[in-house]
Amino acid sequence: MKKVLITGANKSIGYETARQLIRQGYYVYLGSRDRQKGQQAVEALNAEGLTQVEAVEIDVSNAESVAAARQEIGQKTDVLDVLINNAGISGGMAQAATTTDPALIRQVFDTNFFGPIQVTQAFLDLLQQSEAPRIVNVTSGLGSLTLHSDPTWRYYAVKGAAYGPSKTALNAYTIALAYELRDSAFKVNAVDPGYTATDFNHHSGFRTVDDAAAQLVKYATLDADGPTGGFFSLDNNPETGVSPW
Structure with a gap:
């Protein structure tokens, strides 16, 4: 049975x-700050008959919490097949480049950028024991510099200093990670689940969590011929799924 760790998995996407991964036969370590x-999320899944899951406390912005989670999971398995770096914060809106407190920007980066790095490095040894390790870094279309430079892009005005x-x-x-792991069985990709209606954006998105999760699952379960080192977003390119950087 393949095993997956998903950070920020107690709600939404x-x-x-x-x-969806449990239904595909995966065992899920459900990460929650x-x-x-x-545990409440696990119980809700159990009520649906989905029992291949357990809760793991992990605050991705806290190195001690990440280390504790690694120790906890390492006591239960020698192999991790998939890591989905999903945990993230918005930092609130708006985020004017001229006035946003640098402390807020650091807080957002601690979770959204340094967090995935800490988690990836902590669990890399378990992933290396998998025959087909997969890493999905959950990103956003708002991370595309190409599109942010295009006045015709529908989200052109949605700019900020942090998120x-x-x-x-x-x-x-x-x-950088995909390049370093290029000669291995790893598949490492940045995946934008799209503008989804969740608590994260006060349910203003137009995609459902089902569709958004399916996008993440797609790249978490790539076969040996799948891409690596890519940026994928149905919002930014609905035809091919490939997003400009």
Whole structure:
């Protein structure tokens, strides 16, 4: 049975991703910053008959929490097949480049950029034991510099000093990580689940969590011929799914 760790999985897209992967036969370590909320999510899945799941407390912005989660999971398995770096924060809106407190920008980067790096490095040894390891870094279309430079893009005016730049940085890390692991069985990709109606955006998105999770699941379950080092977004390119950087 393949095993997957999903950070920020106690609700919304992360939770639905867990549900879909369990239904595909995966065992899910459901990461949550708050263990109680994670356990409540597990109980909700159990009520649907989905029992291949357990809660793991992990605050991706806290190195000690990440290390504790690694120790906890390492006591239960020698192999991790998939890592989905899903946990993220918006930092609130608006985020004017001229006035946003640098402390807020650092807070967003701690979760959205440094968080995935800490988690990836902590669990890399378990992933290396898998025959087909997959890493999905959950990004956003707002991380595309190409599109942010295009006045015809529908989200051209949605700019900010914290959230978008944190995802741009995560995209850059994804490229570096995929390159470093290019001669292995790893598939490492940045995946934008699209503008989805969740608590994250006060349910203003037009995509459903089912569709968004399916996008993450697609790249978490790539076969050996699948891409690596890519940026994929149905919002930015509905025909091919490939997004400009």
